[in-house]
Every structure is written in structure tokens, then in C-alpha cells.
Amino acid sequence: MNKTAIIFDLDGTLWGTSKKVLPAWNIVLDRYPELNKKLTQEEMNSFFGKTLDEIAEMMLPSVDEKKRLDFFIKLEVT
Structure with missing residues (x-):
């Protein structure tokens, strides 16, 4: 049986995303x-x-x- 899967790596375990999300966080903090x-x-x-x-x-x-x-609750709703 052939199965297909998709892996979502959002915590940096497989793919370091911190360089990509840092500017976005600083834009939010500027608000x-x-x-x-x-x-x-x-x-x-x-x-x-x-x-x-x-x-x-x-x-x-x-x-x-x-x-x-x-602050973090506001981020979740916006």
C-alpha cells in the first residue's frame, strides 16, 4: 500500500525558520x-x-x- 504524508515543521526541528519569522515578530512588536x-x-x-x-x-x-x-491573545485573534 502506497501512502502519502505531509510533515508540518513549525518549531524549527527540521527546518530553522527563525531567520524568516524574526522580521515579522519585530514588525508586530513595533505596533x-x-x-x-x-x-x-x-x-x-x-x-x-x-x-x-x-x-x-x-x-x-x-x-x-x-x-x-x-498581548499574545491579541496576536492570536488578529
């Missing part, structure tokens, strides 16, 4: 000047394989938890 945040390549690389909660805490450690989660 929120109160966060005063610009991501580096090293930071972006460290996010892959993490949960959204972990990424939020790593990305915005000085922002209180509720504001961090609100």
Missing part, C-alpha cells in the same frame, strides 16, 4: 511601543520548541503576566 522590545536572532532561536506561555515570559520578562498574556 506596541510601550513594550519597548526588539528581538534578536539569538532570542528568537531560544523560543523554538517552547510553549506560548514560556515564550511570553522569555520575550517580555519585565511585563506583568496579565499584560504578557493579553
Whole structure:
């Protein structure tokens, strides 16, 4: 029996996408000047394989938890 499969690799395991998504993240962060945040390549690389909660805490450690989660929830709906 011949089967076909498609693999979606979104966490960087097979294909490192961090260089492609870094500019997009920085565009989004520019829309929120109160966060005063610009991501580096090293930071972006460290996010892959993490949960959204972990990424939020790593990305915005000085922002209180509720504001961090609100920011990421807004991203999910837009």
C-alpha cells in the first residue's frame, strides 16, 4: 500500500525558520511601543520548541503576566 504524508515543521526541528519569522515578530512588536522590545536572532532561536506561555515570559520578562498574556491573545485573534 502506497501512502502519502505531509510533515508540518513549525518549531524549527527540521527546518530553522527563525531567520524568516524574526522580521515579522519585530514588525508586530513595533505596533506596541510601550513594550519597548526588539528581538534578536539569538532570542528568537531560544523560543523554538517552547510553549506560548514560556515564550511570553522569555520575550517580555519585565511585563506583568496579565499584560504578557493579553498581548499574545491579541496576536492570536488578529
